[in-house]
Amino acid sequence: MRKTLGARTLIFVCQTATDEEDNMDYSSHRSLGQAPHQVQESNRTWWEGNPMTYDWHGKNSTEPHSRKWFDEIDRSFVAASFPYLSSHRPFDRIMPETLAGKRVLEIGCGMGLHTEELVTRGAEVTAIDLTESAVRATKARLAYKGLTARVQETDAEDLPFDDGEFDLVWSWGVIHHSAHTGRIVRQIARVLAPDGETRVMVYNRESLIARLLLCRHYLLGAEFRHRTPDEVLWAHTDGYLARYYHPEQLEDMFLGFFTTAQVTVLGQDADVVPLPARLRSAPLHWLGDDRRRAAAGRRGFFLFVTAQAPLGTGARQ
Ligand SMILES: C[S@@+](CC[C@H](N)C(=O)[O-])C[C@H]1O[C@@H](n2cnc3c(N)ncnc32)[C@H](O)[C@@H]1O
Numbered sequence: 001m002r003k004t005l006g007a008r009t010l011i012f013v014c015q016t017a018t019d020e021e022d023n024m025d026y027s028s029h030r031s032l033g034q035a036p037h038q039v040q041e042s043n044r045t046w047w048e049g050n051p052m053t054y055d056w057h058g059k060n061s062t063e064p065h066s067r068k069w070f071d072e073i074d075r076s077f078v079a080a081s082f083p084y085l086s087s088h089r090p091f092d093r094i095m096p097e098t099l100a101g102k103r104v105l106e107i108g109c110g111m112g113l114h115t116e117e118l119v120t121r122g123a124e125v126t127a128i129d130l131t132e133s134a135v136r137a138t139k140a141r142l143a144y145k146g147l148t149a150r151v152q153e154t155d156a157e158d159l160p161f162d163d164g165e166f167d168l169v170w171s172w173g174v175i176h177h178s179a180h181t182g183r184i185v186r187q188i189a190r191v192l193a194p195d196g197e198t199r200v201m202v203y204n205r206e207s208l209i210a211r212l213l214l215c216r217h218y219l220l221g222a223e224f225r226h227r228t229p230d231e232v233l234w235a236h237t238d239g240y241l242a243r244y245y246h247p248e249q250l251e252d253m254f255l256g257f258f259t260t261a262q263v264t265v266l267g268q269d270a271d272v273v274p275l276p277a278r279l280r281s282a283p284l285h286w287l288g289d290d291r292r293r294a295a296a297g298r299r300g301f302f303l304f305v306t307a308q309a310p311l312g313t314g315a316r317q
Pocket residue numbers: 043047048052107108109110111112114128129130131134154155156157171172173174177178179238
């Protein structure tokens with residue numbers, strides 16, 4: 001009886017926590033038969049068709065690219081990340097409080113919330129994205145708010161910037177979607193000043209959500225019959241491709257191009273209590289802020305790497 005109950009609970013959690021009732025396109029994704037050099041065009045097409053609006057359930061009925069539309073996007077983005085990334089202003093736990101006079105490159109600006117945060121902290125920002133839709137949205141956002149940044153359509157795998165041009169390279173949820181993630185890390189190291197720093201978020205292979213996705217689709221859904229575990233994760237995650245990293249692998253990749261690197265696990269409420277939002281508030285309240293943060297830091301979906309002092313010539317070739 002106990003075993004049956006346990007198995008049913010596991011199936012319920014696997015299914016509800018990884019519920020795909022959202023408006024993303026999961027029909028198009030990479031398979032291992034496709035070599036990385038064949039992936040980038042599909043990566044671009046996927047994000048042109050599914051810009052990152054944080055409107056998973058099609059609830060944002062305001063006019064796209066209007067001021068209200070951006071406000072609604074920010075509300076969902078910031079609500080999802082509080083209290084793990086913010087104390088009093090968005091992302092202040094992970095973004096320097098002031099960036100006055102700093103030259104900052106943002107890779108993969110999407111709808112521009114991070115661009116806005118970087119500019120309002122005083123940075124001289126260059127924001128790039130692979131897609132025309134993200135560039136248009138970020139420019140519209142900045143115009144509404146009377147803010148200025150250089151925003152351009154560019155593939156981060158081949159940055160058109162000089163060696164050492166930036167003090168900080170920022171990227172949130174981008175480089176693991178690209179065909180050659182390692183090439184981007186190498187480019188980041190090249191465009192950073194010798195005392196520069198990068199801060200980058202990718203997905204965590206050891207997160208609870210990754211395990212539940214594998215449990216639901218690889219095991220219970222029997223996808224092991226025709227997909228590898230990586231292919232299962234790609235097929236049920238945003239993007240045409242989304243590499244998941246173990247903390248140690250991520251640190252190792254950055255240490256190939258930087259003198260020092262640190263990886264931390266960050267997470268949202270869904271990582272702490274893997275239930276639909278409407279069932280989450282009571283258990284979260286019961287846990288309290290400290291235990292919520294600690295749980296998110298153990299099993300959260302995001303790996304946040306900071307790396308300093310790019311290595312010299314190797315990275316710059
Ligand atoms: C998950 S969204 C994140 C957007 C934004 N950083 C945010 O947090 O809302 C991924 C973004 O990365 C962009 N992207 C993917 N590969 C890229 C590449 N190689 N170079 C530049 N941007 C890329 C996509 O176009 C998309 O806008």
